Amino acid sequence: PMSEVAGRMSIQAGAHALEKAQGGSGVLLGGVPGVQPGRVLVIGGGVVGINAARMAMGLNARVTILDRSLDRLKYLDELYGDRITTLYSTIDAIEELLPQSDLVVGAVLIPGAAAPKLVSRKQLGLMKPGSVLVDVAIDQGGCFETSKATTHQHPTYEVDGIIHYCVANMPGGVARTSTFALTNATLPYAVQLANKGVQAMLDDAHLLNGLNVHAGKVTYEAVAKDLGYAYVPAAQALKG
Template identity: 75%
Template sequence: MIVGVPKEIKNHEYRVGLTPAAVQEFVAHGHSVVVETNAGASIGFPDSLYENAGAEILNSAESIFERAEMIVKVKEPQPNECKMLRENQILYTYLHLAPDPRQTELLVASKATCIAYETVTDNKGTLPLLAPMSEVAGRMSIQAGAHFLEKAHGGSGTLLGGVPGVSPGKVLIIGGGVVGTQAAKMAVGLGADVTILDRSLPRLRDLDDIFLGRVHTVYSTAEAIEHYSSRADLVVGAVLIPGAAAPKLLNRAHIKAMKPGSVLVDVAIDQGGCFETSKATTHQEPVYVVDDVVHYCVANMPGGVARTSTMALNNATLPFGLALANKGAKQAMLEDPHLLNGLNVHKGLITYKAVVDALGSELNLEYCDAREAINS
């Protein structure tokens, strides 16, 4: 199979779909890899490393899409990339379709086979291709929040760790999954006063054991969200419903009741955001202010540490990518139900129900079972 790696074109997105080491693995399995020039140059992977790994360097995205049978990316394809996709071509990347009707329309029109990293599952019921970026984003959420709490950057001037004689800052983390756990680790490490809200009692018990009482674990209710957000210096939105639009857990009234200069970091922004006032931002202009509360809603947070993120992502995506190349998309997905769960669009059909639930009425979409779609 010919595998293509275009350069990412989203604002300040420096990650790349395949590292040179991953390219070498594809080549060792008998596949050809074409990489757009300078696709990884900004994070220390120059064209020469890709050539040494066995890739062919091409000068444009158009040539990559034209040659490749499978496109491997990081972020969702932008409109001009969607229009270069064709029937029977495989797209393997993050998609986050539920809050993105335009991309969904274009992928349906392309008739390509579109596999979303964020909905591939594993035997534990977790999301192995989302996890590494969730780990990165969770850790970055505290780093970013601490930065924008500084007075010069619009915050209240609060140091999360405090100092002897001065209380530490209060951090509220909504959601105790991968993002929330990693955020808590960073916040605890800084010495902050940390509270985690979650609706799973077993998960709250696990978190209590992990942190040995160094965080407050609280069952998530509307009252708890209102109470703890009004006292927080930093709130991290870390909720996830796989493939679906994020629920709006903080409404405008909650945000208006927060302390002036407090900071919201919405890690769920890829799925539409979990705060009513959230809107996607970029690394170039990462924040805005609503009701004296600083909002950080960067839609590709891990892109800020692109080298670390690229290597972590490739560690997770490579085995599934090799299966797609070795067996072809249909056979690979029929043999692996977890990879099949990653299929979101196939030959003009939507095969992930949460996408139809979010956009079906707006776009007049109908759900088709993934196995039925690839067997039709």
């Protein structure tokens, strides 16, 4: 649910940052009759990317989504047809699209690991002044080289004429919606834990997969690798 919220917020925040008073280029994503709509590039076709694309399409922007999964691209094409452009993600594709894009959303996530850097500082020079980057992956280190975490109080900064929105914990900005969405998804698991304790993880593979640390042992492989700790499978750690 938090990825859904963040994906939808990315367009809302990016559209606001594009306003001239916010330092943006002054583009209205939906355009008006007789004026071209804005162009949105979404890098990553997962939960964040799909929700960002849906919001951008709802504003009548021109949307392109990049991903490296052919199955995902096929799914998006079947779902949205000619309302969206799908492309296989490569460095060349990104460099070709950056000059055309008014808003770029970084929606790439590698669970438990640092996000890959997909747009370098040098590539910012390809973009139009006043364009906006929204880095939804900032909680995982960000997927743009020039990203640094910002807050809801001071959400944006500018690098080489490009506006960056890199708020960590974006869903916190719409706390009421986020709380209900998260509670809807997590309450059944919380009830299991309350009723069964540790046994709940041995009975439910999803809870077991969510375990990160137990008794000082790192039980999530990607976290262990990133932080330089020994990895111990969750089931093994629990049975100790």
